[in-house]
Amino acid sequence: MKEQLETLRQKALAELATCSGQAELNEWKVKYLGKKGELTSIMRLMGQLSEEERPQIGQWVNQVRAKLNSAFEQKELRLKQAELEQRLKSESIDVTLPGRTVQVGGIHPLTRVIQEMEQIFIGLGFEIAEGPEVETDYYNFEALNLPKNHPARDMQDTFYLTEEILLRTHTSGIQVRTLEAKKGEVPVRIIAPGRVYRRDDDDATHSHAFTQVEGLVVDKGIRMSDLKGILLAFARRMFGAEQQIRLRPSYFPFTEPSTEVDVSCYACQGNGCRICKHTGWLEILGAGMVHPRVLEMAGYDSETYTGFAFGMGVERIAMLKYGIDDIRHFYVNDVRFLKQFANRF
Template sequence: MKEKLEELRQRALSELATREGKEALNEWRVQFLGKKGELTAILRGMGQLSPEERPVIGQFVNEVRSQLEEAFAEKENLVKKEERERKLREQAVDVTLPGRKLPFGHEHPLMRTIREMEDIFIGLGFEIAEGPVVELDYYNFEALNLPKNHPARDMQDTFYVTDEILLRTHTSPVQVRTMEKKKGDVPLRIVCPGRVFRRDDDDATHSHEFTQLEGLVVDRNIRMSDLKGILLAFAKQMFGQDREIRLRPSYFPFTEPSAEVDLSCGSCGGSGCRVCKHTGWIEILGAGMVHPRVLEMAGYDPEIYRGFAFGMGIERIAMMKYGVDDIRQFYVNDVRFIHQFKTWS
C-alpha cells in the first residue's frame, strides 16, 4: 500500500504542475482529494492491514494528504495571482490621457425668462407668490368680479373638472388668495408666475397650456402713473433701455380702468416694420387699476385702499426677447432648438 501511496503522490504532483485555471484545479482536487477521489479509494484498503502496519501507513497517508493539500493551495494562489494580473492588464487605464468632457446642461429658455422676470420684479420690491393649479371657480372667476353666467367668462374657454373645480385660466386666483391671507395688510406687492390652461387651438401663437406672470400692488394712494412706472422699468430692464411703452384703453372685468400695454418695436425702433405690422408698437400685456369690487371681496376697503394689477404671457415675452416665431417650439423638447440658448447670457 505504501508503494501505491508513493505512486499516487508523484502522479498527483506531476499533474498539478500542468493544470491551469480555476476549473482545471478544481477537477484535480476532486480527482485526488475528493470524497470519491483516488486517495480515499486507497484508504478503504486500510482494513486489510495488520494492527502493526496501520499506524505506519496511517502516518504516511497523512503526510501524503498534507503535501498534496499544501501543493494545491500554492498552485491555487498562483492561479489567482495570474488571473488578477491578467485582468489588470486587460482593464488597464492610461491615467495620462486627457479626460473626456461631459456636456453641461443649461436652463430652458422659458425657465430662464421666468427667472429673469422674477429678478427684475424682486429688485422693484415685489415678492413671489404661488397657488394651486387646480382651482375653485370662486377664486378663478367670482372673486375677480366674474359671477356665474357673466359674459366675460367666454373670454377664457375653461377646462372644468366639476362645476366648481377647474384648471386655472390665469394666475389671478393667487392674487385673491394672497389678499385674503394678508387680511387688509399693506403694502402688498406680489408677482405670481405659473402654468395656466385654456381651451385654445394649438397654433404658432396659442397653446392649451402656457405660463403667465401676474403682478399686484395694493396700498394707499396708488395711481395709474405708479402702474406705468413699474411696467416701464420692467420693459427697459427686460428688453433694453431704449424701449418705451404706451397704454391703450381696454376692458377687463377685474380692473377699472383697464389698459393694453404696448412695447416699442425693437426691430425698427418705433418707425414701423413687418414685425410690428408697421405700427411701431407690439402688444405685450394687459393691466389696470384693481376693481373696487375685487378689493372689497378680498377684505380691503376700497374707500381707503387702491391697487393695480398686470398680467403677461411668459412665452410671449420669451418669443419677443429671443426672436422665436412659434410658441410650440418651447414644448416639443427639440434639442436642436433648446441648444441654441446655451450661449445666451
C-alpha cells in the same frame, strides 16, 4: 502503500500541470483532495493495517496531501496572475485620447425665466403668492367683476369640471384670495406665478396649458404712473437697460382703465424689422388699475385704496427674450432644443 501514494502524487501533479483555468482546477481538487477523492480512498484502507504501520502510513499520507495542496495553491495563484495580466492588457487606456464629455443636465428655460422674473419683482418689494389650479367659478370670474353670463367670459374659453369648479384660466384668483386674507391691510404687493388652462388650439403661439405671472399692488395713493414705473423697471431688467415701453388702451373686466403693454423690439431697437412686424414694438402683457368693484368685493374701501394689476405669459416672455418662434418647443422635451440653453444662465 507507500508506492501507491507516490504513484498518486505523480499522477496528480502531472494532471495539475495541464489545468488551464479555474474550472479545471476545481475539478482537479475534487478528484484528488475531495471527500470522495483518490487520496481519501487510500486513507480508508488504513483500517486494514496493523497498529505499527498506521503511524508511518499516516505520515506519508499527510506529506502527500501537503504537497498537493501547496502545488494547487501555487497553480491557482499563477492562473489568477495570468488572468489579471491579460485583463489589464485588453483594458488598457490610451491616455493620449481626448476625454469623454460628461452630459450635464440643466434647468428648463421656462423655469429659468420664472426664476428670473421672481428675482426682479422680489427686488422691487413684491412677495410670491400661490393658489389652487382647480378653482371655483367665484374666484376665477365672479370676484373679478365677471358675473355669470357676462360676455367677457367668452374671452377665456374654460375647462369646466362641474358648473362651479374649473381649471383656472388665469392666476388672478390668487389676487382675490390674497386680498381676502389680508382683511383690508395694506400694502399688498404680490406676484402669482402658476400654470393656467384655456381651450385654445395648440399652434405656434398658443397652448391649452401655459404659465402666467400676475402682479398686484394695493395701497393708498397708487396711480397709473406707479404701474408704468414698475413695468418699465421690469422690462429693462428682463430685456436690457435701453428698452422702452408703451401703454395702449385696452379692456379687461377687472381693471379700469386697462392697457396693453409693449416693449421696444430687442432686435431692431424700435426701428422696425420682421420680428416686430415693422412696428418697432412687441406686446408683452396686459395691465390696468384694479376695478373698484373688485376691491369692494374683497373687503377694501375703493374710496380709500387703489391698486394696479398686471399679467403676462411666461412662454411669451421667453419667446421674445430668446427669439423662439414656436411655443411647442417648450413642451416636447427635445434635447436638441433644451441643450441650447444649458450654458445661457
